[in-house]
Amino acid sequence: xxxxxxxxxxxxxxxxxxxxxxxxxxxxxxxxxxxxxxxxxxxxxxxxxxxxxxxxxxxxxxxxxxxxxxxxxxxxxxxxxxxxxxxxxxxxxxxxxxxxxxxxxxxxxxxxxxxxxxxxxxxxxxxxxxxxxxxxxxxxxxxxxxxxxxxxxx
Numbered sequence: 001x002x003x004x005x006x007x008x009x010x011x012x013x014x015x016x017x018x019x020x021x022x023x024x025x026x027x028x029x030x031x032x033x034x035x036x037x038x039x040x041x042x043x044x045x046x047x048x049x050x051x052x053x054x055x056x057x058x059x060x061x062x063x064x065x066x067x068x069x070x071x072x073x074x075x076x077x078x079x080x081x082x083x084x085x086x087x088x089x090x091x092x093x094x095x096x097x098x099x100x101x102x103x104x105x106x107x108x109x110x111x112x113x114x115x116x117x118x119x120x121x122x123x124x125x126x127x128x129x130x131x132x133x134x135x136x137x138x139x140x141x142x143x144x145x146x147x148x149x150x151x152x153x154x
Contacts (some may be wrong), residue, residue: 055078056094060138063091065098065131068147069123071105071115081105085123087130089142098127116150 027044028036071083084102088095101122109115127144136142 031096038152055096056109058089058091058094058096060091060140063089063140063142065127065134065142065144066090066095066147067123067127067144069116070149071112071119073109073115075114081109081118082118083115083122085119085126087127089125089134098130107151113150120146120148 007056027040066088067085069083069085071081073081081104083105084101085100087096087099089098090096105115105118107114107118109118124144125144127146131141131144
């Protein structure tokens with residue numbers, strides 16, 4: 001039962017919505033599981049069932065990709081760092097969530113600056129790939145805007 005519950009947590013953290021992503025990242029990276037992690041997972045699953053996703057119509061001529069990034073230094077078990085990004089397709093009035101990621105930083109970082117820079121790099125890499133894909137589909141390359149809370153990275 002624990003294996004299937006851990007698989008559920010991993011699926012929820014990668015295939016559902018970003019508001020649950022960090023909570024599930026923290027839960028699914030802990031080994032071995034105790035009753036505390038199982039209770040936290042059940043709470044997140046209850047929230048997932050209660051929330052719905054809505055998509056809005058956008059004007060493609062004004063569409064831009066917006067990527068928001070953030071990272072934390074040594075906030076996970078074992079002093080591992082976490083980072084994440086959220087990508088929106090926006091026309092200035094409305095916006096739709098296109099992609100997101102919340103994961104453990106795969107490199108050794110020794111400062112908040114390093115973790116933040118890693119998050120911006122991951123988010124921008126994904127956004128450039130998405131920009132090329134959308135350009136091939138619609139014949140127009142949307143501009144990319146990056147937002148981060150780190151003044152050092154900008």
